Amino acid sequence: MMTTMMGGGEKLTQLGSAVAAIMFIWAMFKQYFPPELQGHIEQYTHKLISYVYPFIHITFHEYPGDGFERSKAYAAIERYLSTNSTNRAKRLKADMVRDSKAIILSMDDYEEITDEYKGIKLWKHRETITKNYLNYVLEEGKAIEVKARQRKLYTNSRSEQWVGSRRTMWSHVVFEHPSTFDTLALEPNKKKEIINDLKTFSKAKDYYKKIGKAWKRGYLLYGPPGTGKSTMIAAMANLLEYDVYDLELTAVKDNTELRKLLIDTSSKSIIVIEDIDCSLDLTGQRKKKEEKDEKKDEEKDPVKKKMKDDREESNSKVTLSGLLNFIDGLWSACGSERIIVFTTNYLEKLDPALIRRGRMDKHIELSYCSFEAFKTKTTPADVAENLMPKSAEEDADACLENLIKAIEAAKEEARLKAEEEEKLKAEKEEKEKEEKEKEKEKEKEKEKEEKSAEEVEEKKNSSQRSERKWGHHLRRDC
C-alpha cells in the first residue's frame, strides 16, 4: 500500500507528520493484533483522526480488485519514487532485479519523503496534486519503465506452487534474439510491406479507437520448415520493441486457463502459437468417432481405462471455440497493442474460421529461396548453414564458394532426380504401350478364332442342310 498526503496550512504540517508517523507505525505493527481487534482499532482511530487531521490520503493498493493482477499505477509510482527519491530517503532497500545488471536501490517500505513538483512541496495544493501531479508521476513512472526495460520472452508452464490445483503461469527470460528485418532474407517488396504494416499498427491507437476495434492484429505465417517463420517473429519483436509470449497450447488445461493467460499478458506484446496445426485437434468430428470406438474397448479393459484417465489429466481440453474466443472474443480486448501470430507448415489443415480476416488479418507465405540463380528448392535455413564458416580459416569468399557448391550440388541432384523420374516415366509408358499392343493382338487373334469357328459352324450347317435335302429326295424316289 502506498499513500500520498495533501492538505493546507503550514502550522498543521507538524501535526500531519506526527499523525502520518502514527499511521505508518500502525501499518507496521497491526499484524501482531488479532484480526477482530484490528478492525475495531482502525475504525475508531480513523474517526478520531478525521477530527484533527488536515490531510487527505490517496491510497494505491498493490493488488487491487481480486488480487489477480498487480496495479499498474502502483508499479509506476514505485518506479518514480525509487528513481527520484533515493537520494532523499534515509532507509533504502537493495535488490538484485532479474533483468538488471546492477544492484537496484529503492525506498524501503514505510519510509517517508517529501517530493517537490513544479517548486511546490507536496503537502499542499490539492488541485495541483490530484489533477497534475499524480498524472505526472504515472507518466514518469511509465517512461522510466520503457527506458530501463529489457524485453522478455515468456512461456507458459504448469506451476506446482499453487497447492491443490496445478495452474499454468507465465515464466520469462530476457529476450535477446539477434534477428532483424535487415538480416531476414525476404523479397524486398514483401519485406517493406510487412514493416509498413507493423509500424502502421503500432501507431494506430486512435484509428482503432475511432473504428471501435480492439487494438490488435493477427498474422499467420505459413510455409515449409526452415523458411524463417520463427525468425520473422523475432524480427517483428525487435522492430516494435515488444515482449514475446510463446504460448504452448498443449500445456494449457482448458479454455478458462487460456483466458487467464491472455489477461495476464501485457500490452506491447506478440502472442505466438507455433505449429498451430499440431497444437490442437481441429478435426473434432473424426476424433469423436475414434473416441466412440476406443470407449468400447476401455469399458472392458481397466488398464486401458486408467491409461485414458492419465492421458486426460495431461491433455489439453482447449477447444477450437476456446481458441477463437481467445483471439477475438470479448476478453481479447482487455489490454491493447497486441499482435497474435500463428505459424504452420500446412495451411490447408487449419479451420477456415481460425484464419479468416479479422482473426488472422495478414497471411504471409515464407517459402524457398526463389532467386533466379538458384533454380532449385533451397530453404533459407540451408543457405544460412552453407554460408556459415566451418573453420577459423574460412573467409567470406570461401563461405560463398561453399554456398555455390552446395547450390550446384543441389541442382545436380535435382537434375539427376528429374532424369531418373523422366526415365522411369518413359519406361512405364513403353511398358504400357507394349501391353496395349499385346492386348490388341490378342483381341485380333480372338476375333480370327471366332470367325473361323463361325465359318466351320456355317459349313457344318450347310452340309447338314444338303444331307437333309438329299435324304428327302431319296425318300421321295423310293
Ligand SMILES: Nc1ncnc2c1ncn2[C@@H]1O[C@H](COP(=O)(O)OP(=O)(O)OP(=O)(O)O)[C@@H](O)[C@H]1O
Ligand atoms: N528468411 C530467412 N532469413 C534469414 N535466415 C533464415 C531465414 N529463414 C531461415 N533462416 C535461418 O534458418 C534457421 C531456421 O529458421 P526458422 O527457425 O525461422 O524456420 P521456421 O520456418 O520457423 O521452421 P519450422 O517450420 O521448422 O519451425 C534459422 O536459424 C535462421 O537463421
Ligand SMILES: [Mg+2]
Ligand atoms: Mg519455427
